[in-house]
Amino acid sequence: MKNIKNQKTSITVITGFLGSGKTTFLSKYIKYLQKNNENPAVIVNEYGNLDIDSHAISNDIEVVSILNGCVCCDLQLDLIKQLKHFLSKSATRHIIIEATGLAHPIDIIAACQDPEIVEQVSPPTVIGLVDGPRFLNRGQYTKHTIQLMEEQLAVCHAIVMNKMDLIDHNKQVMDMAVNEINPTASKYFTTYANLSMDNIHITSDNSGVKASTHAHHHGINSVNYHFSGPINRQLFYQFILRLPDNVLRLKGYVKFRDMPNDIYEFQYAFGLPDYQIVDEALPLTLVIIGEQLDENKLRNQLDMLQFT
Known part of the structure; x- marks a missing residue:
């Protein structure tokens, strides 16, 4: 290999x-x-x-x-x-x-x-x-x-x-x-x-396939995004509820501006979101996995959350 x-x-x-x-x-x-x-x-x-x-x-x-x-x-x-x-x-x-x-x-x-x-x-x-x-x-x-x-x-x-x-x-x-x-x-x-x-010819970093450098040959790819600080709660909820059908999984940790000391764990699967406050310090990172995800569009939407 x-x-x-x-x-x-x-x-x-x-x-x-x-x-x-x-x-x-x-x-x-x-x-x-x-x-x-x-x-x-x-x-x-x-x-x-x-x-x-x-x-x-x-x-x-x-x-x-x-x-x-x-x-x-x-x-x-x-x-x-x-x-x-x-x-x-x-x-x-x-x-x-x-x-x-x-x-x-x-x-x-x-x-x-x-x-x-x-x-x-x-x-x-x-x-x-x-x-x-x-x-x-x-x-x-x-x-x-x-x-x-x-x-x-x-x-x-x-x-x-x-x-x-x-x-x-x-x-x-x-x-x-x-x-x-x-x-x-x-x-x-x-x-x-x-x-x-x-x-067995496999490129472990999938560099031969373009879609967030996390692409798989069959169309499954992922996007990971890091937030530098708290974001707007309502805008994030809207982002979650408007995720396209080709998003299979989402998991990540975010802070909201109205409660900047709390870290929320968010998960999304089969169209259903779930979240809870966690008691430990975790990276403010979101990972999205799906089929043929539009990486640029998702990153633009996440940038809007980050900088709005």
Whole structure:
């Protein structure tokens, strides 16, 4: 895998439905990063309360398990906490998150670009694993499960189509089906997740795609904005209520001029805003994640809040 190096810590999210070969790929990926002196650390998410995957990983790196839930929803705060833990260690240059097969990467991407850490990390790279036979037979599952399987692939920068020895005669069908979901991700056919990591071409800072330098190939991009001080409360409320439909997530911390000593945490998802006062000193930063966001328009609107 060829990455453009920078001062920020790299994050790779390994996603894919249950049984697709994520842990097998992870073990090989860790060895590759160690060989390149990237000193990786790993966060493994298990949906149940039994930690299996972390025991299959190299003993000479730090591995943290998050159990009893999914890091894309009820355990998102735990994920941010663990990311902050690794970021506090100057030797850690690369953090890998192996998500449970039931996780949606969009929410993990949001956690990786939380306002508290967004200045310390590069935009996350998402690598998806596909169980070839299961994917081709996905019609047997519920509509919700099929949607999850496909949405996991839709946000990937690279897709590893695994277990191809079991569907060799359907390789073209497989390729066409995956390409329809995500035509821009680089794709690799494997058995037992065997491939040369040097052949995976990903630019970790996404410099090849223009949209706030946080763009993903598939159209998901983000904008982070820092406020220098308190802003007008009513104008901010209007901004939140007028967010376009392509905004998927928003999280950030703001101060208002009518109560300049209080810091508010704001979140926005599925069209619904939520906020609360927090008791700690946090950066006055807002992170917006969505599909094909108009960065210039959003920044102009935020500038109006900042300077009006």
